[in-house]
Amino acid sequence: MKTAALAIAIVGACLAAGGGPARAAGLECPRLADLDTPAAPVEVERLRAKGILLEQPAELQAAAGFLREQGLSADDSINHLIAFYCPAVAAEASLSDEEKAARVREFAAQASRVVLAEGNVEDLVYQVPLDPNTAAAVSERARQAGITPEEWIARTVESALR
Numbered sequence: 001m002k003t004a005a006l007a008i009a010i011v012g013a014c015l016a017a018g019g020g021p022a023r024a025a026g027l028e029c030p031r032l033a034d035l036d037t038p039a040a041p042v043e044v045e046r047l048r049a050k051g052i053l054l055e056q057p058a059e060l061q062a063a064a065g066f067l068r069e070q071g072l073s074a075d076d077s078i079n080h081l082i083a084f085y086c087p088a089v090a091a092e093a094s095l096s097d098e099e100k101a102a103r104v105r106e107f108a109a110q111a112s113r114v115v116l117a118e119g120n121v122e123d124l125v126y127q128v129p130l131d132p133n134t135a136a137a138v139s140e141r142a143r144q145a146g147i148t149p150e151e152w153i154a155r156t157v158e159s160a161l162r
Contacts, residue, residue, distance in 0.1 A: 027100045029086030036076050047080075051088030054081060055107065057114075057127055064115045074115050081111040113150075 032045070047066060053059050060081070067077040082104065089095070089103050110127075130138065135149075142152035 027086070027090040027097055027104070029090055029104075030079060030083040032080070032083050035079050035083060037072070037080075047084060050084045052085075054085045054111075060111060060114050064111070068115075077115045078108070078111050081115070082108050085111075 047063055054063060063081060063084070064077055067080055072080060085107050086104050089100050089107075092100065095103065138149050138152060142149040145152055147155075
């Protein structure tokens with residue numbers, strides 16, 4: 001089975017030669033034809049939100065839910081979301097190859113969080129911007145506690161609500 005790590009590695013690869021339909025300006029995107037797709041790939045192709053639209057949290061949540069309804073595993077859902085998103089970023093001429101790869105990596109991380117959070121329907125995922133100093137402090141406190149920054153934030157919020 002192809003994993004999300006495989007798609008992320010493919011996305012990050014910037015190749016100097018060759019080209020294909022999912023490739024632009026050095027960023028190679030996973031192709032839907034290369035991914036594990038359930039018996040009804042036509043249904044998956046009809047995903048409503050594609051490209052940059054998937055950066056919207058509601059659209060990403062809906063797309064992740066749709067892919068799960070089509071029978072895709074969590075890994076395959078993540079890979080498909082990346083394959084639907086990546087070509088739009090690859091086509092942005094104003095971005096360098098490094099910026100494109102970074103943007104797709106950020107999306108892959110967000111897509112992973114959304115898809116994996118669906119395993120527990122009681123969880124909600126919030127995107128909260130933090131200034132760099134606050135983010136660094138959160139990371140440090142989480143490291144000291146031996147947990148991820150996300151876990152530290154969740155525990156802190158839960159504690160504050162008690």
